[in-house]
Amino acid sequence: MLATAGSVPPGPEWALELKWDGMRALAYVEGLDPDNVVLVSRAGRRVSRSFPDVARALAAVAGERRVVLDGEIVVLSAPSAGAPARPSFNRLQLRMGVQKPSPQLVETASATFVAFDLLCCDDEPLLDLPYLERRARLERLGLDGHRGLVVSPVLEGLDAQTALEVAGSHGMEGIVAKRRDAPYRPGRSHAWVKTPLWRTTEAVIGGWAEGRGRHAGAVGAVLLGLPTPAGCLRYIGHVGTGLRDTERDQLHVQLADAETADSPFDGPVPEQRAARWTQPTLVAEARFRSWSDDGVLRHSSWRGLRLDRQPDDLPGGLPAADRGDAAPPGHRWHNSRG
Template sequence: MLATPGTLPPAAQDARWAYETKQDGQRAVLYLPGDGTLVLRARSGEDITAAYPELRPLGAALGRVPAVLDGEVLALDDQGRADFQLLQSRMGLAHAPGRAARMAARVPVHLILFDVPFLEEPLFTVAYRERRARLESLALNGPYWSTPGAVVGHGAEALRATREHGLEGVVCKRLDSGYEPGVRSRAWLKIRNRHAEDVIVGGWLPGRGRLTGLPGAVLVGQRSADGRLRYVGGVGTGWSEPERAELGALLRAAEAGVCPFDPVPPVANAHWVLPRLVGEVDYSTRTRAGLLRQPSWLRLRPDLAPQESAADLPEQPA
């Protein structure tokens, strides 16, 4: 069952919804036949059990009760927050069990459990509030897995708390909703916290197909404390067609033969420009290297000079 992007339910309906923290990890469904084993599958259906050997003991923890559990595999940073970049070092190792075991010792994962579509019998038509109670009654809290609580009502406060703690957002789940496998349902709503910052355009990548002749993405940076223009990522969404055409004209007028970023990013087929255009983008989080995750263009900022677009970026080797 998948969540639909949306907004908080109306205040008058707040008490009809539960709110869970949205986690930045790999969605997974666990199949536990009740014999102490488990099979872990990704959204694609791929068997990823071998990629996460530290989760195997969960099969024995549940005992002889057959179940299907829904959750998210996370890698946590030193502050206990989900770090997708860390998790990427663990993903894709389902066919390399030896390497997976070594990585498990270095970057252990943690499984967050949030639903139980099957527990001795199918629970698809059982309301979320009852499924949640049955999941919590299993007391599945161990060294590499846990069942965090959900808040009923108080959606605005829950969303604000995730924002204040630097978390990705919330998932709103209607208390009377069933479990709809394979459906992106309006009974589950996901709300991401987004951040907006000013950036300096230092280059662009040509578009393809219907975007031939136009910028497919702009390459953007921010000034570090030492004055260098540091690359923070590529932005390829957020424009209307007229806005993309206008931006293309501005970029062609600023064409330059030298990369303005220091250090030069490893981006193939880039067209470099004089770093004089300032724009505003929004994004979900930053990687540990300071790159923007899921950035989207908001607007040009002709009212700002390039030197005004500075940021507190992580230190990198010169």
């Protein structure tokens, strides 16, 4: 069952859950033998071998029961002082596609299965039951409290804005609203509504890469950075999505006029070979979903130049992903359709 994108729907008929940054999976669990646990990705691939720790945890808790669970496989970030663990897609990628992960990899990037629905229990199909009843049956399985297993919490008693703020403060992707009376139906459904969180950041343009195809001769993407105490820029990613054709042409003129032979960044950037450097005088605003573990924007898009801002106005240092805050100073949270 897949959610439809939209704003958080109001009303008591909706239950609000957190949206996890992981890999969607169905778990078929039969008895105490981990070899009998089958994990299937959304694309229909068996991924059990990549996540033996999840298979062991599910088998240990299931006991003699036969269950089918819907959920998300996540890998948490390494916790540190002032930075609680949060779902880390970077660390999850260390496990994805690895058919026989080493014990060391399993230990250093241990996976967790976040269950949010129960589809079958002891050969009794539950798809036609309303969400509220399936949820109650799921909670009675006793998954919480076992290492590697979590039941996705329901944010009871919170309005939409507060729920989104809670999701943001915990480094989650957003909110999924589910109708309490809805059965489970495979495919895209308006009975589940996802509302991703979008953040915005202001950053300095330190370079650009030329476009290709119909954007040849214009700006394909700008390279963004945050000021450092040493007077350089710390690279935080490139942005090309969302640029209108007129903006690409205008930026090309502005950036080419300020072109320089030296990079303003404090180290190499992924686009090094194709990059053209510019004097770091222009401030841009970008929107994005989250920070990667190494402080780079994920799912970013262009919002526009901030002609009212100077590079010296921007806070330096590391983004929230590195400091453990909900968002760095000058960075804002948004919820958006889609």
